[in-house]
Amino acid sequence: xxMKKLVGNVLLTVGLVAGAITAARMPPMWGGLAxxxxxxxxxxxxRRQGAKEELHRAAQSGTGGVRELERLLTDAIGRIEKIxxxxxxxxxxxxxxxxxxxxxxxxxxxxxxxxxLMTYGxxxxxxxxxxxxxxxxxxxxxxxxxxxxxxYLRYGYDDLKETLSAVKALKV
Amino acid sequence: xxxxxxxxxxASWKRKDSDETYREVTPAAIILGVIWGAFMAASFTYAGMxxxxxxxxxxxxxxxxxxxLRGILKKGTVVENNIVQTIASAVNISVSGxxxxxxxxxxxxxxxxxxxTYFFLATAAxxxxxxxxIIPLRKQMIEIDRLRFPTGTAVATVLKTPGSGIEKARLLFxxxxxxxxxxxxxxxxxxxxxxxxxxxxDLGAILxxxxxxxxxxxxxxxxxxxxxxxxxxxxxxxxGGILSYYIITPIVKTLGWLPSDVTGGAISGFVYAxxxxxxxxxxxxxxxxAGLILSMxxxxxxxRSIANASKLGTGRNEELPIKYLYAGITLAFLLLLVTTYQxxxxxxxxxxxxxxxxxxxxxxxxxxxxxxxxxTDWSPVSGLSLVxxxxxLYLTGKQVPLTILLGATVGVAISGAADxxxxxxxxxxxxxxxxxxxxxxxxxxxIGPIIALTVxxxxxxxxxxxxxxxxxxxxxxxxxxxxxxxxxxxxxxKFIAGGILGFALSMSGIxxxxxxxxxxxxxxxxxxxxxxxxxxxxxxxxxxxxxEFITEKVLPIxxxxxxxxAAMTLLFAVLxxxxxxxx
Numbered sequence: 001x002x003m004k005k006l007v008g009n010v011l012l013t014v015g016l017v018a019g020a021i022t023a024a025r026m027p028p029m030w031g032g033l034a035x036x037x038x039x040x041x042x043x044x045x046x047r048r049q050g051a052k053e054e055l056h057r058a059a060q061s062g063t064g065g066v067r068e069l070e071r072l073l074t075d076a077i078g079r080i081e082k083i084x085x086x087x088x089x090x091x092x093x094x095x096x097x098x099x100x101x102x103x104x105x106x107x108x109x110x111x112x113x114x115x116x117l118m119t120y121g122x123x124x125x126x127x128x129x130x131x132x133x134x135x136x137x138x139x140x141x142x143x144x145x146x147x148x149x150x151x152y153l154r155y156g157y158d159d160l161k162e163t164l165s166a167v168k169a170l171k172v
Numbered sequence: 173x174x175x176x177x178x179x180x181x182x183a184s185w186k187r188k189d190s191d192e193t194y195r196e197v198t199p200a201a202i203i204l205g206v207i208w209g210a211f212m213a214a215s216f217t218y219a220g221m222x223x224x225x226x227x228x229x230x231x232x233x234x235x236x237x238x239x240x241l242r243g244i245l246k247k248g249t250v251v252e253n254n255i256v257q258t259i260a261s262a263v264n265i266s267v268s269g270x271x272x273x274x275x276x277x278x279x280x281x282x283x284x285x286x287x288x289t290y291f292f293l294a295t296a297a298x299x300x301x302x303x304x305x306i307i308p309l310r311k312q313m314i315e316i317d318r319l320r321f322p323t324g325t326a327v328a329t330v331l332k333t334p335g336s337g338i339e340k341a342r343l344l345f346x347x348x349x350x351x352x353x354x355x356x357x358x359x360x361x362x363x364x365x366x367x368x369x370x371x372x373x374d375l376g377a378i379l380x381x382x383x384x385x386x387x388x389x390x391x392x393x394x395x396x397x398x399x400x401x402x403x404x405x406x407x408x409x410x411x412g413g414i415l416s417y418y419i420i421t422p423i424v425k426t427l428g429w430l431p432s433d434v435t436g437g438a439i440s441g442f443v444y445a446x447x448x449x450x451x452x453x454x455x456x457x458x459x460x461x462a463g464l465i466l467s468m469x470x471x472x473x474x475x476r477s478i479a480n481a482s483k484l485g486t487g488r489n490e491e492l493p494i495k496y497l498y499a500g501i502t503l504a505f506l507l508l509l510v511t512t513y514q515x516x517x518x519x520x521x522x523x524x525x526x527x528x529x530x531x532x533x534x535x536x537x538x539x540x541x542x543x544x545x546x547x548t549d550w551s552p553v554s555g556l557s558l559v560x561x562x563x564x565l566y567l568t569g570k571q572v573p574l575t576i577l578l579g580a581t582v583g584v585a586i587s588g589a590a591d592x593x594x595x596x597x598x599x600x601x602x603x604x605x606x607x608x609x610x611x612x613x614x615x616x617x618x619i620g621p622i623i624a625l626t627v628x629x630x631x632x633x634x635x636x637x638x639x640x641x642x643x644x645x646x647x648x649x650x651x652x653x654x655x656x657x658x659x660x661x662x663x664x665x666k667f668i669a670g671g672i673l674g675f676a677l678s679m680s681g682i683x684x685x686x687x688x689x690x691x692x693x694x695x696x697x698x699x700x701x702x703x704x705x706x707x708x709x710x711x712x713x714x715x716x717x718x719x720e721f722i723t724e725k726v727l728p729i730x731x732x733x734x735x736x737x738a739a740m741t742l743l744f745a746v747l748x749x750x751x752x753x754x755x
Contacts, residue, residue, distance in 0.1 A: 012680055016673065016689070017415060023669035024420050024447040025429050033669055040676050048681045092335065100723055106318055114681065121316045121470040125477070128315035128600070136603020139250035140194055142335025148194040152603065155488060 002057075005050025011043030052114045065111065066170050072105040073164045080134075080157045084150075088141050091149065095138045102131050102160075115170070123166045130159025195252040197608050204240055205259025206616055208233050212264040212742065213620050217271055217627040219745035221637065224645035226268040228591055230323060230598070231735040232742055233260035234330040242334075250331050254604045255612055257327060258595045262613040265591040266299055266620035268646075269583030272557065273576050274628055275647035276654070279638035282573045288625075290511050290577065295621035297507035298581035301531065302588030303613050304500025305538045307492050309589075310596050310606060311474035312467055317683060319546030322401035324597030326731035331602050333728070340728045347732020348739070351393040355740040358391070372698060384425065384439035386417050389701040397733030398549045399706020400726055405547045405688060407711065410704030412692025416448045444696070450663040452693030453555040454670020455677070459686020460540035462678035492607040496614070505531050508581065516574045526567045526578075533563055534582055538589035543687050545590045546597075548703075552694050556586060558653050559667070565657055572654060579650070588617055706730070 015036045022032030055065055076098050083091045106127070112120045134156035140149035195201075212233070216226045237256035241248025274291065277283040313319050333341050357369045369391060376387035399406050421443045424430060434442045464471075479494040508530050513523040537556050545551050560582045564575040592613055599609050628637075635641045638648060656662060670693075674686035692700060714722050 012677075016677065017419060019673050019676075020415060020448075020451065020693075021420055021423055023451055023666070023673060024424055024443070025427075026446065027665050028669040030669075033672070037672065037676055040680075044676070044680045051681060096336075100720055103723070104719055113683070117466065118469055118473065121312075121473060124316045124318070125311065125474075128318075132600050132603055134603075135601055136251070136605075139332070139335070139603045142332070143194070143249040145192070145194045145249065 002050045002054050005047050005054060008043045008045070008047025008050055011039055012047060013043075015040030015043055048114070051111065055111045055114055066167060068108055069105060069112075069167050070164065072101060072108070073160060073167060076101050076105070077157065077160050077164065080153065080160070084153065084157075088144075088146050088149070091153070092138060092141045095134060095141070095153075099131070099134060099138065102127075102134070106131075112170075119170065123163060123170075126159055126166065127163040130156045130163060133159060195247065195249045196605065197255055197612060198252055200241065200245060200248075201237075201252045201255040202259060202612065202616075204237065205233070205256045205612070206263060206619065208236055208256070209260035209263025209616070210619065210623055212260065212745075213267050213623040214627055215742065215745040215749050216264060216267045217624045218631065219748045220267060220271045220646070221275060221628070221631060221642050221644045222748055223744070224643075225741065226271070227738055227741045227745075228261050228323060228594070229264050229738065229742060230257045230261040230327045230591075230594065231330050231731070232739050233257040234327050235735070235739075236260075238334065250335065250602050251599075251604045253331055254595075254599055254602050255609065257331070257598070258604075258609050259612050259616050261591050261595060262303075262588070262617045263620045263623070265587050266295065266584045266617065267624045268553070269298060269585070269587045270295060270580060270621055270624035270628065271644070272553070272583050272646045273580040273650060274625065275637045275644040276650045277573060277576050278628070278632050279644065279647055279651055280572065282576070283632075285573045286515060286577060290515060291580075291625050292622060293507050294511050294577045294581045295584045295625065296618045297504040297511070298534070298584030299588055299617040299621060300500050300507075300614070301504040301534050301581075302538055302585035303592050303610065303617055304497050304504070305535050305585075306542065306589050306592045306596070307494075307497045307610065308471050308474050308478070309539060309542055310593070311477075311491075312470050313542060313546050313593060314597055314600050316470055317467075317546070319543070319597075319684075320402050320405065321546050321594050321597035322398045322549040322730075323545070323734065324594035325401050325601065325727070326397070326734045327594070327598045328601035329727055329731035330735060331598065336728075340724065343725060343728035344732040344735075347397070347729040348736035349732075351397070351733040351736030352740050353736075354391070354393055355737045359740070359744065375701075383437040384421065386421075386440040386444075386697050387701075388698050389705075390698045392699070392702055392737065393733040394737035395699050395702045396706040397730040397737075399703040399708075400710050400730035400733070402548055402703075402707055403710040403714065403722075404707070405684075406703055406707030408685065408688040409548055409550075409692040409695070410700060410707060412689040413695070413697050413700035413704065415689075416444075416452075416693045417697045420448060446663065447666070448693045449555075450666035451670035451673070452690045452695075453552070453559065454667040454672075455674030455686055455690030455693060456540060456544070456552055456555065456670075457536075457559065457667070457690075458671030458674030458676075459678040459684065459688075459690050460536065460543055460674075461671075462675040462686055463543060463684060464536070464539055466678065490605045490607055492610040496610070500614070501531065508578070511577065512568070512574065515577070516568055516571055518569065522567075522569075526564075529563065529567055530578060530581065533560065534585045537582060537586045540687070541586045541590045542593045543684055544691055546593060547684050547688060548691060550691055550695060551587075551590050552691065553583070553586065554649065555694055557583065557650060558662075561650070561653050562657050562662055565654070570658065572658075575654070576650070584621060 019033055019036030022029040079098050083094045133152045137149045137152035212229045220226045234257040237253040333344055358371050372388050372390045374388045376385045424443055478491045505527055509523055509527040512526045541551050560579055564578050568574045631642055637644050674690050677689055678686035713726055
């Protein structure tokens with residue numbers, strides 16, 4: 001872990017422990033609580049800066065961050081293209097794997113929050129819409145409603161492509 | 173119609189008419205959901221007043237749904253069964269909001285001061301508010317924050333089991349069987365069975381630790397299963413529990429901050445009741461308010477996108493139109509205003525203020541309970557009730573009957589909000605259309621309070637309430653809260669100190685940190701330990717075997733562990749109603 005973020009986490013934890021102890025007394029030690037909050041504040045500033053720098057470094061080196069997100073999305077889109085006209089049984093099995101891959105995307109997208117909640121929210125909003133469409137496609141295929149399944153497979157595909165465009169447009 | 177050749181664990185549901193509209197909201201789903209929900213509501217109301225527990229019942233409804241839709245009616249789909257469980261849990265869930273509050277009026281002999289109509293108005297207002305407030309929060313918590321909602325995830329696993337393959341089905345049923353068997357052995361009072369597997373094990377005593385070290389662990393596979401599904405977020409709860417019980421408690425003891433008559437085994441309980449728990453309640457509130465402020469831009473974007481989609485009226489709009497949110501809030505506000513004005517004799521100005529603050533508080537409480545259940549599955553209802561009663565007593569000029577009635581509104585709203593969010597998470601995972609789920613819930617949620625209020629009234633006439641036959645433990649707890657607040661015995665300073673800490677934590681950039689740490693101080697270690705153990709197992713399995721292993725193996729087992737114990741709680745409720753069990 002990057003040093004700034006690590007120091008930030010340590011300060012945050014120390015501030016929390018001290019704050020909780022001073023606040024637990026009856027009545028609370030307000031002076032002690034104020035000092036603890038100052039320590040926590042310093043920790044918060046450092047960890048936020050550290051997290052942002054970490055995200056930018058990962059993006060520049062191409063080892064993670066946005067590049068990794070692009071790769072996962074591109075792969076999922078490619079796999080959907082291959083099953084657009086495949087038999088129903090094959091689609092259900094492949095969709096299970098694609099949905100697992102999308103879960104990984106969602107987890108790895110979390111650090112994007114540091115770039116701004118609006119940016120993160122916009123990307124995740126359209127991504128989640130696509131994910132839900134693919135979940136519906138899975139259910140419809142499993143239930144034997146192929147027409148509904150293919151319609152939502154297409155919806156999910158379109159939404160993921162939109163997500164990919166949004167991720168590519170990120171200036172990290 | 174369809175060929176009925178579907179088998180558990182095989183995606184071999186063949187249809188002749190594949191172009192038929194995908195079954196989702198159907199008369200069969202609505203009728204089954206209402207009937208099963210009403211059955212659970214009546215059973216849990218009765219059992220809750222005697223034994224002090226209730227349960228959501230979503231997973232059981234999903235299993236019953238499969239049994240009826242495919243077993244008897246020979247049709248049914250994943251999303252149709254999702255509607256069954258959504259309605260059944262909506263009808264059932266308001267039970268806890270009613271039995272926690274209304275019986276207290278009977279115990280205090282104040283129920284005759286309120287016309288029965290107002291009981292229905294106040295609880296119906298709660299049911300409507302709880303659901304409508306969730307409309308903008310769904311996008312934020314499920315789609316953007318992607319909270320785990322362990323129960324919702326478990327129910328989705330049950331719904332998807334028929335098409336998921338035989339291996340997943342086996343794991344689910346294995347988990348269910350083990351969990352149900354263990355719970356039965358622990359609870360059933362015959363042949364000395366509870367002695368074989370106790371309800372908890374005192375590790376502190378086994379390790380010869382001092383009496384004041386609280387190291388007892390509940391042997392609950394349901395709680396362990398919740399941890400298994402939650403994963404990383406739960407580790408923060410575990411860390412907070414360690415801070416609370418194994419750092420703060422010894423330091424408080426060492427520094428001599430305890431009254432001299434609190435010694436030995438009583439120390440841990442005293443610190444929890446008077447220091448860490450009220451701090452935890454404050455942290456929950458501060459953390460959720462900070463979360464609300466931080467998420468406000470996203471909530472506004474969500475509201476705008478819902479409003480714009482409603483205006484366009486074309487394309488793939490699957491969100492409930494924004495007018496439902498406005499209409500729901502207006503209706504619930506008017507119901508609260510009429511109730512307060514008619515019953516409280518407060519004048520129009522103060523009645524307006526009470527209704528306004530009541531609606532705003534329900535929004536904050538609904539947000540908090542949805543965040544807590546989303547991140548961990550725990551719902552801090554009793555802590556929120558304490559704060560609700562405190563606020564309402566102040567607003568109503570210490571009018572106890574009106575306070576408890578409005579407390580019922582809040583209780584029904586927050587339990588409904590948490591349940592709706594769990595259902596919407598399930599819906600997301602199976603591809604249900606959110607607007608359809610929300611509409612059926614709005615149409616049916618008011619049924620629950622009517623059932624619960626009717627059962628409470630019948631019990632009062634038959635046995636009385638607050639006696640040996642019907643102890644109503646939760647209502648007695650509320651009565652104690654009211655007495656404590658009226659006696660000025662509320663740790664407001666702890667709430668404020670905790671609120672400041674929780675607020676600061678949630679500003680850290682780690683989503684929901686204030687709420688998670690607050691929960692860990694609020695919950696007893698008895699349950700944090702098995703829950704934390706489940707979280708640790710999840711993380712180890714994920715690191716060693718990867719995400720796929722979690723989805724394919726861990727999730728179905730965890731869902732089974734949760735469902736098995738939940739099914740047994742319903743069985744116990746039914747046996748109690750039938751008079752077979754006499755706790």
